[in-house]
Amino acid sequence: MKTVTEVFMPQLAESLVSATIDKWLKQPGDTVDMYEPIAEIITDKVTAELPSTLRGTLVKILAGAGETVPVGAPICLIETASEGTAAAGSASGGTEVAAGAASAQKQAQTEGDHSMRGRYSPAVQQLAAEHKLDLTLIPGTGLGGRITRKDVLAYVAAGGNAGGLRQTSAPQTQPAAIPSPAAAQPEDAKHAAVRSSGLHLSETPRIPQVEVEGQPIPGRGETFIDVTPIRNTIAQKMRQSVTEIPHGWMMIEVDVTNLVVARNKLKDEFMKREGINLTYLAFFIKAVVNAIKEYPIINSVWAVDKIIVKRDINISLSVGTEDSVITPVIKNADQKNIAGLAREIDVLARKTREGKLKLDDVQGGTFTVNNTGSFGAILTQPIINYPQAAIITFESIVKRPVVINDMLAVRSMANVCLSLDHRILDGVICGRFLQKVKETLEAFDAETKLY
Amino acid sequence: MARMEYIDAIRLAMKEEMERDEDVFVLGEDVGVKGGVFTTTKGLQEQFGEERVLDTPLSESAIAGAAIGAAMYGMKPIAEMQYSDFMFPATNQIISEAAKIRYRSNNDWSCPLVIRAPIGGGIFGGLYHSQCPESVFFGTPGLKIVAPYTAYDAKGLLKAAVRDPDPVLFFENKKCYKLVTGEVPETDYIVPIGKANVLREGDDITVISYSLPLHFALEAAEELAQEGITAHILDLRTLQPLDKEGILEAARRTGKVLIIHEDNKFGGIGGEVSAILAEEMLYELDAPIMRLCGPDVPAMPINPPSEKFFMLNKDKVKEAMRQLAQY
Numbered sequence: 216m217k218t219v220t221e222v223f224m225p226q227l228a229e230s231l232v233s234a235t236i237d238k239w240l241k242q243p244g245d246t247v248d249m250y251e252p253i254a255e256i257i258t259d260k261v262t263a264e265l266p267s268t269l270r271g272t273l274v275k276i277l278a279g280a281g282e283t284v285p286v287g288a289p290i291c292l293i294e295t296a297s298e299g300t301a302a303a304g305s306a307s308g309g310t311e312v313a314a315g316a317a318s319a320q321k322q323a324q325t326e327g328d329h330s331m332r333g334r335y336s337p338a339v340q341q342l343a344a345e346h347k348l349d350l351t352l353i354p355g356t357g358l359g360g361r362i363t364r365k366d367v368l369a370y371v372a373a374g375g376n377a378g379g380l381r382q383t384s385a386p387q388t389q390p391a392a393i394p395s396p397a398a399a400q401p402e403d404a405k406h407a408a409v410r411s412s413g414l415h416l417s418e419t420p421r422i423p424q425v426e427v428e429g430q431p432i433p434g435r436g437e438t439f440i441d442v443t444p445i446r447n448t449i450a451q452k453m454r455q456s457v458t459e460i461p462h463g464w465m466m467i468e469v470d471v472t473n474l475v476v477a478r479n480k481l482k483d484e485f486m487k488r489e490g491i492n493l494t495y496l497a498f499f500i501k502a503v504v505n506a507i508k509e510y511p512i513i514n515s516v517w518a519v520d521k522i523i524v525k526r527d528i529n530i531s532l533s534v535g536t537e538d539s540v541i542t543p544v545i546k547n548a549d550q551k552n553i554a555g556l557a558r559e560i561d562v563l564a565r566k567t568r569e570g571k572l573k574l575d576d577v578q579g580g581t582f583t584v585n586n587t588g589s590f591g592a593i594l595t596q597p598i599i600n601y602p603q604a605a606i607i608t609f610e611s612i613v614k615r616p617v618v619i620n621d622m623l624a625v626r627s628m629a630n631v632c633l634s635l636d637h638r639i640l641d642g643v644i645c646g647r648f649l650q651k652v653k654e655t656l657e658a659f660d661a662e663t664k665l666y
Numbered sequence: 667m668a669r670m671e672y673i674d675a676i677r678l679a680m681k682e683e684m685e686r687d688e689d690v691f692v693l694g695e696d697v698g699v700k701g702g703v704f705t706t707t708k709g710l711q712e713q714f715g716e717e718r719v720l721d722t723p724l725s726e727s728a729i730a731g732a733a734i735g736a737a738m739y740g741m742k743p744i745a746e747m748q749y750s751d752f753m754f755p756a757t758n759q760i761i762s763e764a765a766k767i768r769y770r771s772n773n774d775w776s777c778p779l780v781i782r783a784p785i786g787g788g789i790f791g792g793l794y795h796s797q798c799p800e801s802v803f804f805g806t807p808g809l810k811i812v813a814p815y816t817a818y819d820a821k822g823l824l825k826a827a828v829r830d831p832d833p834v835l836f837f838e839n840k841k842c843y844k845l846v847t848g849e850v851p852e853t854d855y856i857v858p859i860g861k862a863n864v865l866r867e868g869d870d871i872t873v874i875s876y877s878l879p880l881h882f883a884l885e886a887a888e889e890l891a892q893e894g895i896t897a898h899i900l901d902l903r904t905l906q907p908l909d910k911e912g913i914l915e916a917a918r919r920t921g922k923v924l925i926i927h928e929d930n931k932f933g934g935i936g937g938e939v940s941a942i943l944a945e946e947m948l949y950e951l952d953a954p955i956m957r958l959c960g961p962d963v964p965a966m967p968i969n970p971p972s973e974k975f976f977m978l979n980k981d982k983v984k985e986a987m988r989q990l991a992q993y
Contacts, residue, residue: 339952
């Protein structure tokens with residue numbers, strides 16, 4: 216037999232309480248295989264495909280595209296073929312007609328007391344509706360003249376329903392025009408069988424309807440832009456970071472002339488061998504990771520009564536798209552060489568632009584690197600990626616006259632900026648940290664091992 | 667087939683299982699040399715030796731704990747609690763360890779353990795030799811609980827419990843030991859855990875019970891039949907998991923249900939059975955669900971008049987059955 220089962224919004228990450236349906240990949244009537252993606256959902260962080268937990272046919276979509284659904288709420292119904300017995304299938308079945316043991320003799324005993332005459336048990340009402348009986352005509356033998364289930368069965372067995380209600384000529388199986396409880400029950404039962412566990416919501420919560428205008432309103436110089444879930448998350452996280460974390464800021468300038476020379480020498484060969492760009496960013500992340508290893512406190516989180524220092528060094532990488540910024544994570548960055556980092560950067564940047572990031576790709580970051588030089592900045596004041604302790608930027612490399620040994624030289628210079636959580640970090644430690652980054656960067660040259 | 671006492675059926679089940687499977691062993695207080703305070707394990711140590719019938723110190727927590735460890739290691743222990751009243755020092759082992767091992771190890775480990783414990787009063791045992799502790803363990807998923815009434819079921823359920831891959835509490839009724847006799851095959855058979863059993867068919871009322879009170883219900887039904895009241899009597903046999911289908915089928919037969927147990931009413935098994943009926947078949951009920959149980963006082967009293975007041979008997983059960991029939 217077929218059963219209809221609800222599919223629920225899964226808990227994709229511990230912190231997640233809801234997700235938005237982006238679009239449905241399956242429509243009612245489509246067959247769905249186990250683990251086959253049925254919808255795309257947008258969480259706070261990424262777009263993900265939602266796999267089916269069942270094999271069957273999609274019957275109904277309960278939450279349309281654009282709706283935000285709490286975790287655990289039903290989003291669609293899938294019909295599966297199974298041998299499961301319907302728990303509530305015997306709504307009208309289980310009543311067998313007993314032998315008509317007329318109990319008229321008992322009636323005499325209870326003649327005097329009729330206090331229970333009008334109290335009909337559910338079983339009696341159901342039988343009466345089923346057989347279209349007028350209960351006032353049935354003698355009651357129960358306590359206080361109550362009509363028992365047995366009385367009704369005896370009455371039916373004795374052919375009592377011939378003198379029943381008006382619709383006696385109608386076929387017994389045909390429900391009366393008035394919706395009786397018996398007729399309504401199979402409907403309820405069917406509905407009840409759908410749910411086996413989870414939240415018992417009578418209705419999927421609706422998202423509020425907000426008037427959103429895409430075009431300028433005549434007479435007003437304004438345009439309304441719908442806030443996307445990702446924009447909303449960015450806004451929340453930024454505000455949380457700025458209001459909770461007392462930001463400190465530092466900058467240091469780095470002479471990367473040797474690095475520029477080295478990269479120019481290595482990049483074509485690298486492209487040929489690896490098929491990807493050898494970016495400055497890979498060198499920069501290497502330098503940052505080296506410095507974090509020397510000063511592990513940079514890799515920590517403020518926990519009010521303690522500071523949690525993270526052992527794993529997972530570098531969040533700020534990747535900008537046209538309308539948002541996302542921070543995919545290079546896991547265990549300290550265990551990767553420069554070539555490995557370059558590859559990781561390439562993969563994550565491409566996934567970000569194509570919208571293919573998995574939730575796992577954006578979780579677990581412990582320190583953030585922002586390549587602000589890529590959009591031409593020479594000085595920025597980044598906001599810490601909450602709840603991390605600091606964020607570092609790598610600004611544009613520009614040629615500048617620099618005094619070396621009292622002589623002027625034209626060198627490739629870049630600024631490195633650090634925003635820090637001043638609850639955890641102070642100037643001395645950050646100064647040393649930046650100094651270490653600077654030293655490593657300036658030490659890179661053509662002899663540097665990429666592998 | 668032989669006619670034997672309930673206690674003999676239990677002993678026979680252990681004997682047969684120990685002969686069948688070398689991993690099965692018995693441990694408990696005085697189970698060895700003495701053969702158990704009720705003689706339930708009499709003769710087992712002579713047959714299987716000291717290493718498979720272990721006399722333990724007076725520490726129920728240690729009995730349960732050692733049995734759990736052995737079970738996890740692949741043995742199939744039958745741990746005896748001399749009286750179910752003495753089980754409470756072992757509840758932490760049973761509820762927090764045995765019941766959760768499979769779950770918390772994600773199926774890597776299991777605990778094929780049987781804990782036998784005699785329940786029930788009416789034997790002049792007083793506060794600490796008469797309790798029915800099933801409601802204490804009843805709400806613990808991960809435990810199976812059986813409470814046989816017939817001698818046939820006592821043997822078949824104990825054998826099923828030994829072979830079950832998970833912990834099973836086997837609540838035998840100490841008053842039934844000698845009171846209940848029945849035909850018990852001397853062949854190998856099991857009674858499946860989780861299945862209730864209709865002991866008597868009838869059309870006026872449905873009585874749902876387990877363990878000793880069934881004895882009173884069957885006697886009462888016999889007498890009521892002469893008054894024209896026929897009772898449909900269901901023996902739950904397994905308390906966890908409850909046989910929902912069996913309960914509903916029996917209740918649908920008459921639409922009038924009386925639940926009887928010796929454990930006190932509040933928080934007892936009857937409440938859960940009643941909830942199942944209310945949830946699943948409200949529209950087929952012909953009368954309010956009735957319960958007849960032990961009173962909500964701390965324990966079985968020792969003085970005879972109070973013990974009589976506390977215990978169920980044929981007359982109390984008959985009166986309740988008649989009331990429901992007349993409703």
